[in-house]
Amino acid sequence: MTALLETRGVWQRFGGLVANSDVSISVGRGEIVGLIGPNGAGKSTLFNLIAGVRPPTQGTIWLDGEDITATPATERCRRGIGRTFQVVKSFETMTVIDNVIVGALVRSTEMRAARRKAFEVLEFCGLAARADVMASELIPSEKRRLEVARALATEPKLLLLDEVLTGLTPLEAQTGVELVRRVRETGVTVLMVEHVMEIVMPLVDRAIVLDLGKVLVEGKPTDVVRDPKVIAAYLGDRHAVGA
Amino acid sequence: MHDVTHAKQRRRDLILAAVFVALAACVPLFVKDVYVQNIMVLTLMYAGLSQSWNILGGYCGQISLGHALYFGLGAYVTAILLTKFDVLPWFGMLTGGIISALIALALGYPTFRLGGHYFAIATIVIAEIAYLLFLNWDWAGAALGIDIMVREDSWAKFQFTRSKLPYFYFALFFAAVAWLVTWWLENSKWGYWWRAVKDNPDAAESLGVVVFKSKMGAGAISAFLTAIGGAFYAMFVSYIDPESVMSFQFSLLISLPAVLGGIGTLWGPVLGAVVLIPVTELTRSFIGGSGRGVDLIVYGSLIVIVSLTRPDGLLGLFSRKRKKEAVQ
Numbered sequence: 001m002t003a004l005l006e007t008r009g010v011w012q013r014f015g016g017l018v019a020n021s022d023v024s025i026s027v028g029r030g031e032i033v034g035l036i037g038p039n040g041a042g043k044s045t046l047f048n049l050i051a052g053v054r055p056p057t058q059g060t061i062w063l064d065g066e067d068i069t070a071t072p073a074t075e076r077c078r079r080g081i082g083r084t085f086q087v088v089k090s091f092e093t094m095t096v097i098d099n100v101i102v103g104a105l106v107r108s109t110e111m112r113a114a115r116r117k118a119f120e121v122l123e124f125c126g127l128a129a130r131a132d133v134m135a136s137e138l139i140p141s142e143k144r145r146l147e148v149a150r151a152l153a154t155e156p157k158l159l160l161l162d163e164v165l166t167g168l169t170p171l172e173a174q175t176g177v178e179l180v181r182r183v184r185e186t187g188v189t190v191l192m193v194e195h196v197m198e199i200v201m202p203l204v205d206r207a208i209v210l211d212l213g214k215v216l217v218e219g220k221p222t223d224v225v226r227d228p229k230v231i232a233a234y235l236g237d238r239h240a241v242g243a
Numbered sequence: 244m245h246d247v248t249h250a251k252q253r254r255r256d257l258i259l260a261a262v263f264v265a266l267a268a269c270v271p272l273f274v275k276d277v278y279v280q281n282i283m284v285l286t287l288m289y290a291g292l293s294q295s296w297n298i299l300g301g302y303c304g305q306i307s308l309g310h311a312l313y314f315g316l317g318a319y320v321t322a323i324l325l326t327k328f329d330v331l332p333w334f335g336m337l338t339g340g341i342i343s344a345l346i347a348l349a350l351g352y353p354t355f356r357l358g359g360h361y362f363a364i365a366t367i368v369i370a371e372i373a374y375l376l377f378l379n380w381d382w383a384g385a386a387l388g389i390d391i392m393v394r395e396d397s398w399a400k401f402q403f404t405r406s407k408l409p410y411f412y413f414a415l416f417f418a419a420v421a422w423l424v425t426w427w428l429e430n431s432k433w434g435y436w437w438r439a440v441k442d443n444p445d446a447a448e449s450l451g452v453v454v455f456k457s458k459m460g461a462g463a464i465s466a467f468l469t470a471i472g473g474a475f476y477a478m479f480v481s482y483i484d485p486e487s488v489m490s491f492q493f494s495l496l497i498s499l500p501a502v503l504g505g506i507g508t509l510w511g512p513v514l515g516a517v518v519l520i521p522v523t524e525l526t527r528s529f530i531g532g533s534g535r536g537v538d539l540i541v542y543g544s545l546i547v548i549v550s551l552t553r554p555d556g557l558l559g560l561f562s563r564k565r566k567k568e569a570v571q
Contacts, residue, residue: 051449053445072448073448073449074448074451074452074453074454077449077450077451078451082449083449085449089443089445089446090443090446091438091439091442091446091447092442092443093438093441093442093507094438094439094442098435098438101435102435102436102438102439102447102450102452103450103451105432105435105436105451106450109432111431111432115246115249116246119246150446150450151449151450153450154450154451
């Protein structure tokens with residue numbers, strides 16, 4: 001069986017800067033994969049390439065065995081890629097449920113069905129009580145959950161989460177972790193970018209570590225955290241020797 | 244359940260609108276003064292026009308300051324078809340609407356790629372070019388304009404000399420239709436797409452919204468309805484020239500009620516027009532000929548006051564009250 005998502009030899013250059021060089025990763029159906037790495041490793045760039053913000057300078061991206069390299073973001077959503085934004089992008093003048101309805105309309109243009117679907121998703125994400133509140137009135141952790149809810153309403157096969165657990169209190173982060181687990185239980189594959197290792201490591205099935213735009217290591221989270229190369233990338237060579 | 248309360252709210256809006264229309268329809272029975280009737284006609288017309296503008300400017304967030312173009316096109320197409328080809332104004336109205344919608348699509352193709360203020364600037368420039376073209380276009384009457392000869396009272400020709408009432412009822416009908424179209428669109432895929440595009444185009448795209456297409460849709464519908472208003476105005480005043488239907492002032496007059504009342508809301512344009520149009524008409528007549536431009540000063544002041552105190556428009560006063568009630 002082919003992987004759900006695959007990147008083959010992906011390069012992204014911004015002028016002279018190489019943000020991703022020859023990145024080939026794959027994500028299998030039903031997996032939770034963590035994309036980690038220190039700041040500036042090229043995580044967000046790769047994430048945006050997969051989400052369809054821009055085409056890569058070189059290389060191809062495949063979803064479900066189809067080449068989606070040239071497919072724009074809108075169409076990728078239709079094909080089953082949902083995403084959140086690192087800097088939350090709520091529709092601020094709309095209510096919480098209206099935000100989610102926008103996502104639900106991809107699958108059903110019948111308004112009542114879309115509204116019902118949106119409410120179900122809000123219940124799933126624990127935001128149902130805030131359905132009629134303006135998105136601008138939500139607290140930061142709720143806005144993160146709204147991002148997830150909106151993406152889930154599009155019924156994705158693959159959910160891309162961009163640092164949804166970063167900057168939350170431990171309790172909020174724990175709720176977030178549980179939400180991601182429940183998302184996977186519904187059959188959605190998850191690829192998440194994070195740089196807070198201690199939160200993501202217990203959650204993910206597999207971790208891919210990027211450093212300086214390249215795949216450094218990939219494997220089970222327990223192995224990855226002990227890998228000297230990873231420690232070196234995060235903390236510098238001196239610590240790697242000690243480990 | 245949640246969708247039930249939503250449906251209730253929408254039904255309440257619809258009933259409220261029906262009550263307003265019924266009340267407005269009765270007003271001429273009591274108000275016989277022609278001058279006041281004239282103000283009422285203009286108020287309703289601007290309510291409808293601003294409602295049309297609000298679809299593109301308010302819901303979709305593409306601030307057009309060139310709607311005088313579509314208003315003028317509606318007026319010109321109707322007047323030209325009637326005076327030169329003997330086409331009944333009803334067909335002229337429809338033709339003007341369709342032509343305007345097509346032109347909005349043609350202009351939208353390049354301009355909807357512009358972001359933020361650049362789009363607004365482009366709309367001003369384009370409308371100004373059209374104004375200059377009509378000012379120099381001899382076949383369309385150039386600066387002299389077009390005089391629509393009024394012969395006998397007739398619904399077919401939409402001409403009435405003795406009474407303003409038919410104009411009043413058509414203006415009411417126009418405002419009601421523009422409101423109804425908005426009401427319907429607000430709860431459709433388009434309405435949601437537009438608001439998403441306005442608030443955050445990147446997020447909208449990631450949720451499957453075709454941003455460019457939704458802007459084009461909003462532009463065409465908005466232009467169509469605006470042209471209907473323009474066609475009505477041509478018949479109402481029975482004389483048009485570029486200055487009186489296509490000048491920049493109309494672009495402002497069309498957008499301001501929505502801005503004042505509450506941009507991107509269902510009731511904002513109506514509320515804004517009801518407050519703004521009588522005030523400006525009255526200032527104009529009280530200060531008289533020497534006060535040319537004073538009405539616009541009044542406008543400006545109102546806008547400044549509203550944007551300082553209630554940035555979400557006059558409608559914000561009501562929703563705040565509603566919220567307080569909800570808390571109690």
